[in-house]
Amino acid sequence: MAFLKTLLVGLAGLFLLSLVSDAAAAERGRGGCRRGDRLRIQDLDMSPDPIVEGQRIRFWRVRLYLDGNRQCDTEVEIHEGKDVVARERISLRPGTNEVNIRPDERYRFHGREHCFTVVVDLEGSRRQVDADRRFCARQKPSWTMGEPGDRPAWDRR
Numbered sequence: 815m816a817f818l819k820t821l822l823v824g825l826a827g828l829f830l831l832s833l834v835s836d837a838a839a840a841e842r843g844r845g846g847c848r849r850g851d852r853l854r855i856q857d858l859d860m861s862p863d864p865i866v867e868g869q870r871i872r873f874w875r876v877r878l879y880l881d882g883n884r885q886c887d888t889e890v891e892i893h894e895g896k897d898v899v900a901r902e903r904i905s906l907r908p909g910t911n912e913v914n915i916r917p918d919e920r921y922r923f924h925g926r927e928h929c930f931t932v933v934v935d936l937e938g939s940r941r942q943v944d945a946d947r948r949f950c951a952r953q954k955p956s957w958t959m960g961e962p963g964d965r966p967a968w969d970r971r
Contacts, residue, residue, distance in 0.1 A: 847886035847906065849936045854879045856910065858892070858930060858949040860917075864956035868922050874899075874915040876932055878943065880906045889935040890915060894928055897921075923957045 847853075857877040865871065874892050885907045892900040892915060902915040929950040932943040951957045 845884075845886060847880075847888040847934065847936050849939065849941075851886060851936060852881040853906075853934060853943050854881070855932050855943045855945040855949075858932065859959050860951075863960060864958040865923060866956050867924060867953075870919070871900075871917040871921065874917060875912065876915055877910060877912045878906060878932070879910050880908050882908050884908065891933045891940070892917075893931045893933055894921075899930070923951060923953075927951075928957070 855876065856879055857875075859875045861872045861875065862869070876890060876892070878890075880886070885905060887903065887905050889901065889903050890913070891898050898918065899921040900915045900917045902913070904911075904913050904915075927950060929948055931949075932945070933940050934943055935941075949959065951959050
């Protein structure tokens with residue numbers, strides 16, 4: 815009987831500790847991004863840019879806008895069709911966030927059009943981020959994601 819009492823007290827203590835931890839995270843405004851959080855992709859670039867066919871991408875730069883009043887954590891993926899070409903766990907704050915995402919080391923550009931989407935994890939459900947335009951790499955003669963009005967390639971680090 816004493817063992818059962820000790821076990822119940824221990825479990826109750828762990829439960830209270832988890833509640834305090836959750837409350838502290840909520841107080842800091844952090845936690846996972848929620849399904850109701852509104853995200854918009856503002857830009858997607860790669861480095862280096864331009865890149866020659868077969869060359870390895872050093873990193874992807876994603877500019878995301880989080881419409882809300884709390885910070886949240888999520889996993890961001892960059893997809894080309896059904897293939898995941900980059901993945902990173904990041905923390906987003908309200909407003910514009912510019913983050914670098916590590917690429918899949920095996921991914922390379924090869925002889926066709928390359929268009930990308932950004933997918934985030936919202937409460938365990940993967941969702942494509944809204945964008946006003948498509949993000950595609952064009953070959954001229956090297957591959958580039960540069961658009962008219964983009965920062966110069968040397969400023970895209």
